[in-house]
Amino acid sequence: MLSTLRSALLLFFFVFGSASAYAETLLILPFENTSRRPEYNWIGEGFSELFADLLEIPGLRTINPDERNLAYERVGVPSTAILTRATVIKIAEKANADLVLIGSYSVRGDGRDASISITARLIDIREGRLVGNEYSRGGQLSDLQKILGELAWTLLYRRNAALPFSRDQIVSRATAVPPAAFESYMKARLTADRQDKVRFLNRAVREAKERYPQAVFYLGQVLYQDGDFEEAVKWLEKISPEDPNYPEAAFYLGVSRNNIGEVDKALASFSGLMQRLPLYEVYNNAAAMYVKKGQVAQALPLFKSAAETAVRDMDVQFNYGYVMWQAGNFQGAVEQLKKVVERRQADGEAQYILGKSLAKLGRNQESAAAIDKAKRYLNQFANWETTGKIPVLVRIKPQFNKSAYYQLRRGSAQTGAADASRLTPADEALMRARGYFLANRDQEAINELNKVLQSSPDNAEAHLMLGRIYERRADYPNAVNTLKAAIFWNPRLTAAHVLLGRIYTLQNNCDQAKAHLKKALEIDSKNTDALALKRIIEANCDKR
Missing domain, CATH: 3.40.50.10070 (TolB, N-terminal domain)
Incomplete structure (x- = not known):
């Protein structure tokens, strides 16, 4: 049926x-x-x-x-x-x-x-x-x-x-599903008590004779969130690849398997996800499993991709620096780990590996300073120095960006229907770009947006998204050019005016900032981003 x-x-x-x-x-x-x-x-x-x-x-x-x-x-x-x-x-x-x-x-x-x-x-x-x-x-x-x-x-x-x-x-x-199973499942969704959730979900699964994928997935998810990884594995591995919840289930399954020592199975979970759920957290975790297996060469390109995407995630940045140290690329490790300790001075592990990398390069004074900080912040410092044994330090991401996930799911669902709805290649590229943008995979988003603009140079949304990416990267000249292009094709694009206003404020070009603020408020006087820009301009320009 x-x-x-x-x-x-x-x-x-x-x-x-x-x-x-x-x-x-x-x-x-x-x-x-x-x-x-x-x-x-x-x-x-x-x-x-x-x-x-x-x-x-x-x-x-x-x-x-x-x-x-x-x-x-x-x-x-x-x-x-x-x-x-x-x-x-x-x-x-x-x-x-x-x-x-x-x-x-x-x-x-x-x-x-x-x-x-x-x-x-x-x-x-x-x-x-x-x-x-x-x-x-x-x-x-x-x-x-x-x-x-x-x-x-x-x-x-x-x-x-x-x-x-x-x-x-x-x-x-x-x-x-039987009415009693449906009722139990919905009560589990509503209750805030974790024990009641598990009790209702076990009842729903039992009443449906385990033929209730939503309840099975949610039970696995709740057990995962509670840190009961062995039980979580039993339920999450029941979710079939055809189930809409499979990508999320496979991610939790991979983390759970890692936490109970099943590294090979965890690697299989994450490796299989990289095409279906192309988020930096998946790449990071797959790379971490390779490191645990001693396969540093396989881990390097995955960590590189994750680090280029998640520029503000210091755990991912640490992982990339750490694996370069393992691979003997001490200069690369130093450059990477300095980014981490600039943001997290108390990261003892980062200070320690940075110190060891600097020592390999003969930069002894800098190395001593980093090791001194590691001694202050790293509880295991004396043990590592005495035994010479450093455990595997890769950092796993236990969660992923849900907003990016749902955007990718939406794009996949729409792209899957491309033939039927006669989506153009530009439409498909724009969908993929949206997902990559929300997943912070900037370079892949730029590649897709360039495809859009080659065939549809008047696509204001593509210009706007490209401008957002350049602004996120602090590449303000390119951001200004692309945002101006977005406004040329759609003068009533409030978001583009707001972004230009922010950039001009940073550049102390208050006249241009105010001009774009005025345009934004003319289009939408209640726009929250425009009103926030107004406060920024008042704080930075009007006091001069």
Whole structure:
């Protein structure tokens, strides 16, 4: 049934897909419990979880609850808060959503006689209007998943009556796990108590006879976060490569395997991820496993790539300097480790390896100064000096940038549908560039953006992103040129005006800074970045 539905969805995209290059993005917010019965609060989050799965079809991308919660954090709102319309719009903007699904529900009665009534509304954030009428459903609470499946079908059908799959197929997906397992899983998602989370998740997995991938993944993730790596491995390795959560599961699996001494298996996890999850944290961890296996030559290019990307991550910068020391490139090690100790003077390990590298170059006075600092900050200093045995010092990244991850997932999903939606090579390159940019992989982003601009020199977004990268690298002349190009092609590009204002302020060119601030505020007087620039200019220019 499921494979038939997927085939139908693919056919739908080819025949009825949106004419635009990108799918619309839908944010589903937790529905409000108006019955004032807190024992049913889990249902509100259940709407978000299940709709995020059911409404994800070619041409419509949904934002899952974890990605949604990142938007809540950016706005500074608790995920359990009752939202005003203004706050809904702010969260949607932070999540880059085009559409928002909101609603409420009320539960009446108890036990087998309990019933539920649901109201849902779809809002187009771009136009600030309600899409169609309200959607209403109701029935026995025991049929909750079926009701949600029927409501999902109605939402899809009203947007496009040419759906090539039936109501029964959507309902079948909605009811794929037993109701008791769904309830336990949603209660685990909501509770803040770690023991309760594990208890609810074990119950959900047991009730579904382990055929509940979301619950299996979340259980592995919670155990990982708790530091129970052996148990985490047992669950995370059950996630199949076809599962949407596989990249995240494989990352946690790699770290867990390293922490229980399974270096070969950890290397296999990270090596297999480098194409699918091209984040610097993955490259760093794969390189670290090579070092642990004594394969320094294989580690060097991976650490180099990670260090060039994560210029502000001192653990990654240390790793690159450390592995150059291991490889006998003492000059390179010195240059790299000096970056670390300039930012982290109390990093005893960095001071120690820096001192040893300087000694190899005959720079004895500098070496003595670094070793003296290592003696002050490194607890193991005496042991290392006495025995001459230095343990493997590579530093593992236990987490990765979630914003970059979701951007890459979004780009991969859209690129995977490229043939159907007839994306141009420039469209595909721009998608990849967005992912690389958020992952701080600047050079790869620049390569993709140059491809875009070769075929579409009027692409203002590409010029803007290129300007952001140059600004991040402190390459201000190139940043100014590319940002001016962005404004030439789109004079109302607020972000480009703000960036130029910041750069001109740094260069003490206050007249130009104020001119671009004025333009930015004319376009959007409430833009937070423009208002922040105004404060910077007032502090740096108006006092002169």
